[in-house]
Amino acid sequence: MVKKLKAGSKMLFLKMQTLIFFDTEINGKKIVVLIIQKASGQPVTFKKEPFIRIGSYTKPLRDYPAMEVRLWDKLRLTNFEKLAAKTDLQKVEVFKLLDFACYFDLQNITLPSNQEGMLHYVLEDEIVIKQDNGLFTITNLGAILFAKKISDFPTVARKAIRIVQYEDDTKLKMLKEYNGTKGYAVGFEGLLDFLGGLLPSQEVITETVRKTVTKYPMIALREIIANALIHQDFTVSGSSPLVEIFRSRIEVTNPGTPLVDINRFIDNPPKSRNEALSSLMRRLKMCEELGSGWDRIALECELNHLPAPKIMLYEENTKVILFAKLAFANIPHEEKLWSCYLHACIKYLTHEGLTNSSLRQRFGLEDTASAQISRLIKDAVSKGFIKPFDAETSQRYMKYVPSWA
Known part of the structure; x- marks a missing residue:
């Protein structure tokens, strides 16, 4: 549209x-100029058909396989973050469009006293690039993170994050909607504050300390949303990160599919298609240190006795679902198995093993539920989620590890 x-x-x-x-x-x-942005990740298409210029003619790319191979090789080396969002800018325009104070504040760096000092840092991070003619280019990296108004940058304007709240567990009635207007770094804390204000909460007193507890752990939500921003595929058009709040669950969707097997999110070294964005967001402390994000998400769900977060893959999108607390009997069996598997992963990374006792504690169950947990463990083994660490050990001392361990 x-x-x-x-x-x-x-x-x-x-x-x-x-x-x-x-x-x-x-x-x-009347003058009309058509600007086609440089392709990133995939060729620009018309009616889903990629074309290429051959001499003075435009031809379907599929008719020229040799050219197609060369084009894809070049596109794989094209980094969306380093492409230009705005070019030929005067210095004053750069400072008008980007929030430099946010850049220094989030990194706890003393704000330089002059513009030249500020430019030194952002030029090093390729947030801004100095052109040969003395003017400046703001890269997509700079725009997506530090834009005062993300709509000022057509290349990333459609990537602003949205929050939608519904009345119940369907999408029939929308209650509230939030559309991000700033770069991710500039607006991230405000977005989380807005999200926290929508979630049910209660005050609890622990060890004489009064604190507010939300329905969902904000640490896990923060990391899930940050992951959605970091790992999105910017080449997927017409789609942006989306947070949907239902009565008993929260869904966070981002464009693109993971580069890592979803069954190995916890233990595998992280891999991102947006390395510069990922690195800078961690320096800005918008998410956990390298590799610990999903560990923290899964652990926060365990500590709050919530079902494990569910990961769903679509053709061009990834969705993570965080469920509200449910009684053990009301958790679907497949979700119990997935929770069991992630618990085994967490235990394995700490050089421990899943036991009947640890899994009862994970679900917040009493010792009387031992038989139920034994049946769940047996089913998880039979379906290949986990396996005994030592099959010769007596049942009383049996420990389990992920099937890949």
């Missing part, structure tokens, strides 16, 4: 995926 954006009294921008139409008047004559 084409979206119209007014920019000044004599300018009109039309944006459709990677196409931008610039409409203005010169000497009383």
Whole structure:
């Protein structure tokens, strides 16, 4: 769908995926310029068909396999984060568009006393690039993280995060909606505050300390949302990170599918298609240190006796579902098995093993539930989720590890 954006009294921008139409008047004559952004990750398509210029003709790419191989090789080396979001900017325009104070504040770096000092840092991080003509380019990395108004940057404007709250467990009635207007780093804490305000909470007193506890652990939610921002596929058009709040669950969806097997999220070294974004967001302390994010998510769910977070893959999207607390009897069996598997992963990483006792504690059950947990463990073994650490050990001392261990 084409979206119209007014920019000044004599300018009109039309944006459709990677196409931008610039409409203005010169000497009383209407001039229209079509700008096609440089491709990143995949070729620009028309009606889902990629084309290529051969001499003075535009031909379907599929008819030229040798050219297609060369093109894909080049696209694989193209990094979305380093592509230009805005070019030919004066220094004053750069400072008008980006929130430099946020960059220094989140890293606990003393704000330089002049613009040249500030530019030194952001040039090193390739948030801004100095052109040969003395002007400046703001990269997609700079725009997506530090834009004061993300709509100022057509290449990333559609990647602003959204929060939608529904009345119940369906999408029939929407209660509230939040549309991000700033770069991720600039607006992240405000987004989390808004999200926390929508979640049911209660005050509890532990060891004479009064604290507010939300329905879902905010540490886990923070990490899930940060992961959605970091690992999204920016080449997927018409889609942005989305947080949906239902009565008994929260769904966080991002464009793109993981580069790591979802069964190995906890133990595998992390892999991201957006390395610069991932590295900088961790330096800005927007998420956990390298590799510990999913460990923390799963552990927070265990500590709060929630079902394990569910991961669902679609053709062009990944969805993580965080469930509210349920009585053990009401948790679907497949979710119990998944919780059992993730518990085994966490125990394995701490050089321990899953036991009947540890799994009871994970679900918040009493000793009387030992038989139920034994049946769950037996089923998890039979379906290949876990395996005995030592099959010769007596049943009383049996420990279990993930099936891949």
